[in-house]
Amino acid sequence: MSDVTDTSTPERPAQLPAQSPPVDPAETAAAEQRAAGRLSWWRGEGGEGARRNLWLIGVLVALIVIGIVTRPDLYGNSSWVWSNILVILKLASVVGVVSVGMTFVIIGGGIDLSVGAIVALSGVWATTVATQSYGAGGMIFCALAVGLGVGLVNGLLISYGRLVPFIATLAMLVAARGLAAELSDKQTQVSNNTTINDIASTNLLGIPLLVYILAAVVIAGWVLLNRTTFGRRTVAVGGNPEAARLAGIDVKRHTLLLYALSGLCCGIAAIMLTAQATSAQAAMANLYELDAIAAVIIGGTLLSGGRGTIIGSLLGVIIFSTITNLFAINGLTTEAQNMVKGGIIVAAVLVQQLQFRSLTQFLGRNRLTTN
Amino acid sequence: MTEREEGVVTEREASPTGGGAQGGSVDAPLLEAPADTVAGEVVLRLTDVVKTFPGVRALDGVQLEVRAGEVHCLLGQNGAGKSTLIKVLSGVHQPDSGQVEWRGEPVTFANPQAAMRAGIATIYQELDLVEDLSVAENAFLGHEPRRFGFVRRGQMARRTRQILGRLGHAEIPPNRMVRSLPAAGKQVVSMARALSHEARLIIMDEPSAVLAHDEVGNLFRIIRELTAQGIAVIYISHRLEEIREIGDRVTVLKDGGTTAANLPARDTPTRELVNRMTGRTIEYVFPERPTGTGAAEADLLVVEGLTRAGEFADVSLRVRPGEVVGIAGLVGSGRSELLETIYGARRAEAGTVRMAGRVLRAGSVGAAVRAGMGMAPEERKSQALLLGEPIYRNVTLATFARYARAGFTDVGRERAEADRIADSLELRPRDVRRPVRTLSGGNQQKVVVGRWLLGDTKLLLLDEPTRGVDVGARAELYQVIRSLAEQGVGVLLVSSEVPEVLGLADRVLVMREGRVVREAPAGELDENTVLDLVMAGSLMEGAAA
Numbered sequence: 001m002s003d004v005t006d007t008s009t010p011e012r013p014a015q016l017p018a019q020s021p022p023v024d025p026a027e028t029a030a031a032e033q034r035a036a037g038r039l040s041w042w043r044g045e046g047g048e049g050a051r052r053n054l055w056l057i058g059v060l061v062a063l064i065v066i067g068i069v070t071r072p073d074l075y076g077n078s079s080w081v082w083s084n085i086l087v088i089l090k091l092a093s094v095v096g097v098v099s100v101g102m103t104f105v106i107i108g109g110g111i112d113l114s115v116g117a118i119v120a121l122s123g124v125w126a127t128t129v130a131t132q133s134y135g136a137g138g139m140i141f142c143a144l145a146v147g148l149g150v151g152l153v154n155g156l157l158i159s160y161g162r163l164v165p166f167i168a169t170l171a172m173l174v175a176a177r178g179l180a181a182e183l184s185d186k187q188t189q190v191s192n193n194t195t196i197n198d199i200a201s202t203n204l205l206g207i208p209l210l211v212y213i214l215a216a217v218v219i220a221g222w223v224l225l226n227r228t229t230f231g232r233r234t235v236a237v238g239g240n241p242e243a244a245r246l247a248g249i250d251v252k253r254h255t256l257l258l259y260a261l262s263g264l265c266c267g268i269a270a271i272m273l274t275a276q277a278t279s280a281q282a283a284m285a286n287l288y289e290l291d292a293i294a295a296v297i298i299g300g301t302l303l304s305g306g307r308g309t310i311i312g313s314l315l316g317v318i319i320f321s322t323i324t325n326l327f328a329i330n331g332l333t334t335e336a337q338n339m340v341k342g343g344i345i346v347a348a349v350l351v352q353q354l355q356f357r358s359l360t361q362f363l364g365r366n367r368l369t370t371n
Numbered sequence: 372m373t374e375r376e377e378g379v380v381t382e383r384e385a386s387p388t389g390g391g392a393q394g395g396s397v398d399a400p401l402l403e404a405p406a407d408t409v410a411g412e413v414v415l416r417l418t419d420v421v422k423t424f425p426g427v428r429a430l431d432g433v434q435l436e437v438r439a440g441e442v443h444c445l446l447g448q449n450g451a452g453k454s455t456l457i458k459v460l461s462g463v464h465q466p467d468s469g470q471v472e473w474r475g476e477p478v479t480f481a482n483p484q485a486a487m488r489a490g491i492a493t494i495y496q497e498l499d500l501v502e503d504l505s506v507a508e509n510a511f512l513g514h515e516p517r518r519f520g521f522v523r524r525g526q527m528a529r530r531t532r533q534i535l536g537r538l539g540h541a542e543i544p545p546n547r548m549v550r551s552l553p554a555a556g557k558q559v560v561s562m563a564r565a566l567s568h569e570a571r572l573i574i575m576d577e578p579s580a581v582l583a584h585d586e587v588g589n590l591f592r593i594i595r596e597l598t599a600q601g602i603a604v605i606y607i608s609h610r611l612e613e614i615r616e617i618g619d620r621v622t623v624l625k626d627g628g629t630t631a632a633n634l635p636a637r638d639t640p641t642r643e644l645v646n647r648m649t650g651r652t653i654e655y656v657f658p659e660r661p662t663g664t665g666a667a668e669a670d671l672l673v674v675e676g677l678t679r680a681g682e683f684a685d686v687s688l689r690v691r692p693g694e695v696v697g698i699a700g701l702v703g704s705g706r707s708e709l710l711e712t713i714y715g716a717r718r719a720e721a722g723t724v725r726m727a728g729r730v731l732r733a734g735s736v737g738a739a740v741r742a743g744m745g746m747a748p749e750e751r752k753s754q755a756l757l758l759g760e761p762i763y764r765n766v767t768l769a770t771f772a773r774y775a776r777a778g779f780t781d782v783g784r785e786r787a788e789a790d791r792i793a794d795s796l797e798l799r800p801r802d803v804r805r806p807v808r809t810l811s812g813g814n815q816q817k818v819v820v821g822r823w824l825l826g827d828t829k830l831l832l833l834d835e836p837t838r839g840v841d842v843g844a845r846a847e848l849y850q851v852i853r854s855l856a857e858q859g860v861g862v863l864l865v866s867s868e869v870p871e872v873l874g875l876a877d878r879v880l881v882m883r884e885g886r887v888v889r890e891a892p893a894g895e896l897d898e899n900t901v902l903d904l905v906m907a908g909s910l911m912e913g914a915a916a
Contacts, residue, residue, distance in 0.1 A: 229775045236768060239757040246716060246748055246755065247769040247822070248740030307759060 052300035056315040059348070063322045071329050084325065086208060091321035093214040094119075094269045094276070095291045096314060099299075100221040101265030102292040103313045107225070108258040109238035109305030110165040114154060115266050116288035117176035122146040122270035123280035124180040127189040136195035143274075144267040150176055151263015155256035169259075173289070180282035188281040191274055199275035210272055217268060222310045234258065239306025294341070295320060298348045319344070414439050414603050415460075415491075415572060420469035422455055429455040430466070431627035437572065442594060442604045444614045444636055447624035448648055448868065448902075453607055456624065457574055460605075461493040462486035474571070492565030493574040496581065498557050500549050507531035507545035510563040534563045537600075538593050555586040562593065573597065574605040579613055580703055591617050609701050611641060611906050623647040645902050657874035658853040668692050669728075671861040672830050674713060677722035682708040683885035686722070690830060690861040695852065697876025697893065698865045699901050705885035706865045707749050710832050713863070714746045715739040726830065740769060745823030747816070749834040749865075755819045756807050763789035763803035765818050770825045792821040796851060813844025820851060830861040837871060849875055869901045881905060 068075040075081060098115050105112045125131065126143040134142075150172065157168040191197055202209040225231035233254050236244040245251045269288075274280045295316030301308025320341060327337040415437040422430040430452050437443045447453050458464045459471070462480030470477050473489055480486040486493075500509050507524075508515075510531045516523045531545040540559045543552070549560055558578060565573050575594075579587045594604055594617055608614055614621060618636030622629060623644065631647040672690040677683070683705030690696045700706040711717045713724050718734030725731065726742040748754035756765055766789040767774065774781045774788070789803040796817040800810075807818060816836060823831055833852070837845045852875060856862055866872050872879055873893050881889040881896075881904045889896075889904050 227780060228778045229772045229780055230778065232764070232771050232780055235760065236757060239760065240753070242754045243756055243768070245736055246714070246746055248737050249768075250737055306757065 053309065053312050053315060056299065056312060056319065059319055060315065060322060063319065063326060067322075067326050067329065070326075074329060084329075086206075086211065088318065088321045088325050089211045089214070090208050091324060092314075092317045093208075093210040094272045094285075095288060095295065095320070096214045096317045097217045097265050097269045097272065098288055099292045099295045099313045099317050100217050100310060101262035102296050103221065103299070103301055103308055103310055104225065104234055105165075105258050105262045106293070106296050106301050106303060107238045107305055107308040108234045108255060109241060110158065110255065110258065111169065111293070111303075112154065112259060112262045113166065113169040113289045114150070114172035114176055115262065115269075115292055116285040117173045117180070118147055118150045118263055118266035119270045119273060119285035119288060120280070120282055121150060121176040121180040121183075122267045123274045123284055124184045124189060124282055126270065127191050127274060127280040128183060132191070132193055136193050139191075139193060139196055140271055143270045144264060147263040147265070147267025147270060148260055149263070151260040151266070152256065154263065155259030158259060159252040159255040177282055184280070184282050186282065188279050190279045196271065196275050197278045199272065200278075210276070213268070213272060217265065218310060218314050225310055230254075230257070235306060237305075291317075291320060294345050298345060411441075412439050413437070414474050416470075416472040418470045418472070420456075420459060420466045420471065422459060422464055422466050429627055430459065432469070432629070433624065433627070434629040434632050435622050436633060437603050437605060439571070439603050440598045440601045441619040442598055442606050442617050442636075444618035444621045445605060445607045445624065446614065446621055446644060446648060451624040451648070452627040453624055454576070455627075457493060457576060457605075457607070460486065460491060460572075460574060462491075487568050487570075490569060490571035491574065492568055492570035492572070494558070494561045494565065494576065494578060496576045496578075498561050498581075500557055500560055502550040503548060505546045505548060506535075506543055506552070506560050506563070509549050509560050510534065510545075510567045512564065514568070530567070531563060534566045535559070537566065537596065538562055539596055540593075554581045555583075555589060558582070558590065559593065562597070570602065572603045572605065574607075576607050577609070578606070579608055579610065587613070609906055611644065641903070642899070645899050645906075648902070658850050660853075660877060661857060671727060672713070672863070673723075673725040675723050675725075677709065677712060677719050677724065679708060679712055679717060679720050681885075682717075683712075683882070686882075686887055688863075688880060688887070688890075690863050692829070692859045692861050693856050694878065695856050695862040695864060695876045697872035697879045698863070698882055699867075699869055699872040699879060699905060700865070700882035701867060701905055704882045704905070706882050707834050709882070710746065710834050710863065710865055711748070713739075714744055714832055716746075743827055743829035744832065745769070745826075745828040745830070746832040747819045747823070747834065747836055749838070751812070751815055751819060751838075756815060758808040759806055761804045762793070762798070762807050762810070762818055765807045766792055766803070766821050767825065769822050773826060788825055789821075792824055795824070796821050797847060811844070812838075813840040813848065816840055816844070816848060817851070820848070824855070828860060830863065831855060833862060833864045835866055836864065837866070837868070869898050869905070873898060873901065 074084070098119065102112055102115060122143040125146045126139040131139055131142045154169055154172055157163045157172075158165050161168070199209055199213075204212060225234065233244070233249055236247070236249055237251050237254050237258075241251050269285070270280070273285055277284065296308070296313045297303060298316035298319065299309060299312025299314070301312060323341060323344065324337060327334070327340075413436055415435065417433055417435040420430055420433040420435075421428070433452065433456055435443075435445075435456070445453050445456070455464065459466050460480075462483040462485050465479055465481070471479065473491070478489065480489065480491075483493075501512065504512070507528045511527050516526045516530070528545040532541065535541055535543050535545070538559055540556075543556060543559060549557060552560065558581070562573065578590055582590060594606070598604055606614070606618060614636055621631070621634045621636045621639060621644065623631040623634070625648055631643075634644070668691050670689045671692045671694075672688075674686060674688045677686045686705075686709055688696065698706045698709070708717060712719050715724075715731065715734055715736045715738060723730050724733070724739075726739075726744065729742065731742055732738040752758060757768070763786045764771070767785045770788075771780055771785055774784045786803060792798075793801055793803055798810075798814055798817055798821075807815060810818065820831070820833070820836070831852075836848055836852070840848065852862055852864070864872065864876060873896060876893050879889075879891060879893050879896055879901070880887050881901055883905055889901075
């Protein structure tokens with residue numbers, strides 16, 4: 001790619017004898033102007049993320065079209081359509097919150113397989129008889145603290161214990177579920193706290209509170225990733241850890257924080273899920289790690305780290321819940337649904353790679369001809 | 372050794388190592404030397420080979436002639452084109468023009484497999500063995516003896532044993548894991564692989580660099596075994612003494628071209644070899660040095676007794692504000708490791724690093740950066756840049772937190788600062804929103820150096836700042852380094868290009884085998900003296916590793 005772009009600068013220093021002045025300044029200025037003109041927001045930074053997200057919106061539209069074609073009776077009813085949108089968003093909310101944390105971990109060059117287990121452990125811990133005696137505030141604090149604490153342990157093992165993220169979080173997956181089963185004595189713990197249970201049933205302005213929580217977490221995640229030093233460090237640590245380290249960034253500490261953040265998101269998700277079920281048990285949030293990772297990858301985040309968007313992950317989660325919804329309204333089994341989801345993951349990543357590559361080539365060619 | 376140029380080949384063929392094995396009925400004529408090569412016959416001839424990469428003419432009319440049964444040494448400074456030449460011979464690159472004649476016929480190797488099939492094997496410095504496979508599996512990797520799709524393990528082991536015997540290393544068990552072998556043993560396995568392909572030419576890229584000095588003798592013994600069987604060897608080394616000991620003829624490369632071909636390895640005076648390697652055609656333009664001020668200033672950086680076992684030992688040096696100190700040395704002399712240790716990217720085992728009088732915590736890059744150090748590391752792409760990120764974010768990678776308010780980045784300020792840097796460094800293209808990957812090598816290096824012009828860097832560590840940088844951008848980088856020094860920044864510079872160190876630095880330290888062997892003002896040294904010092908590394912002194 002680089003040589004393609006190189007040719008756009010006719011004043012390439014390679015052809016210069018060492019002493020000569022760097023070409024005609026007027027020509028340079030003109031070339032720069034051309035470059036600036038081509039480099040619109042769409043082409044430049046952020047543009048790439050937006051291009052990828054556009055593709056995801058296309059998939060979403062296609063899914064809705066399939067819905068309209070298969071169930072025209074339902075889609076003919078506008079109040080049903082609106083309530084169905086809310087159903088899909090509500091369905092997406094819990095995994096969506098987990099995916100925001102996962103996006104940070106993956107952009108930072110890691111992976112967190114333990115998110116489902118952390119949700120379960122946080123939920124179970126927050127609904128023990130002892131914790132429930134502290135009321136809603138105590139339960140929420142407990143869930144967040146457990147999530148954050150487990151995330152910190154993950155981070156410590158990975159950054160300072162130098163465990164491979166895959167192994168450390170795989171071990172945590174097993175251990176956290178084990179602890180959750182132990183705490184709950186393998187029983188389903190019913191939440192008797194109406195404040196907690198109301199989180200799932202409350203609507204504000206006709207929109208479920210859960211959707212507001214998802215929106216708040218997504219917005220906070222977006223700001224954190226794109227507008228703060230934390231986000232900048234995340235991209236640097238994931239994109240080139242050695243370069244980040246040699247630029248004076250504390251890579252280990254930052255890695256620790258990334259897993260803590262993921263754990264915190266799991267704590268939030270645990271409250272949401274417990275509220276929805278009005279109970280918690282060790283087997284809850286089963287395979288959430290797969291849903292979250294799949295959503296993040298579909299959303300265009302590089303599994304090798306260094307690049308990704310929160311909005312992409314959100315769209316990935318929404319696509320998944322739309323598929324679930326599509327199968328539900330057509331009365332199809334979850335087995336078929338899982339097969340289609342697997343196919344979608346592969347197809348999405350393949351198509352994105354192709355699309356990105358050909359787009360780059362196309363723009364590269366275009367640029368040559370405009371010169 | 373001269374006798375092997377006459378008919379030892381036939382003697383070898385009849386030797387017990389060669390003929391003593393059964394199983395010749397299968398398909399293994401490996402044991403005999405390639406029957407159709409005659410010692411002394413020219414097997415490889417390169418005429419006017421040219422290879423260009425964007426911005427660099429890596430090979431610019433190379434002539435080379437290699438005979439069967441000889442050890443042909445390639446000599447040249449870093450960047451002279453040796454590695455490109457090897458890659459052309461081994462099929463990694465294809466020449467743009469010129470002719471490669473292999474055993475009398477013009478050839479082009481489309482890929483490394485083609486070169487391998489034709490009988491050219493290359494043993495790279497970092498051996499390409501699979502550590503968790505056995506010796507036999509490595510030797511026959513990719514062309515295992517098979518029947519009905521099953522690997523014939525017994526036959527593979529037997530043939531490996533024969534090859535190892537032929538290399539004089541029958542004691543290595545073919546089923547041993549390669550991981551468990553010492554470096555010398557791994558090298559033998561690499562050669563066994565070459566022989567399993569019936570190679571007629573083996574290219575060895577600095578094979579002695581990974582060996583302790585008593586193992587080098589063993590390597591030479593193996594090389595003699597090979598050449599006695601009519602196999603040609605291209606031997607690359609920086610150590611003149613080795614070339615004298617093992618080599619038959621020498622070809623010298625400089626700036627991508629052959630400056631001398633087929634010199635006798637034993638009798639050519641060192642002075643002549645060194646002259647052929649230097650005496651450049653490309654003149655670097657170095658900025659003027661300011662004269663004689665600043666000597667009174669206190670030391671900025673004081674390094675005392677810095678040691679890391681196996682890398683460098685007991686290094687002491689000082690850098691004053693506004694002074695450019697150059698370290699000359701070959702790859703493997705410990706210079707890059709030294710720089711990284713001063714910077715805290717490696718933890719010193721002994722010794723101290725002091726900045727402006729205060730001792731820095733060992734092994735902490737953060738402490739070094741806070742004390743005002745900045746580093747442009749050797750591997751620009753893998754150690755310094757976020758290639759997909761915009762230029763300005765790479766420029767502010769070490770400083771973005773300073774421009775932030777309450778944790779929120781100030782992109783506008785960052786861009787403005789990056790713009791300022793881009794202007795002063797004449798970055799091209801100038802738009803700082805472009806991804807860094809679209810820049811040429813020289814401009815990427817400017818981004819890395821520019822990173823440390825922000826903030827309050829007092830000492831800049833530069834590791835090979837002009838590697839992969841074309842001539843025009845080089846001159847600009849030199850200018851940048853000099854003007855930084857004029858502003859009072861101390862510079863510690865590492866380069867394997869001796870003229871660069873001499874032209875740019877005020878004071879020069881010569882490193883060899885992990886030690887500083889000479890320190891002098893740049894004016895008191897010339898290129899030949901430094902090259903002599905750098906390359907003198909005799910086998911006895913090689914024990915540092």
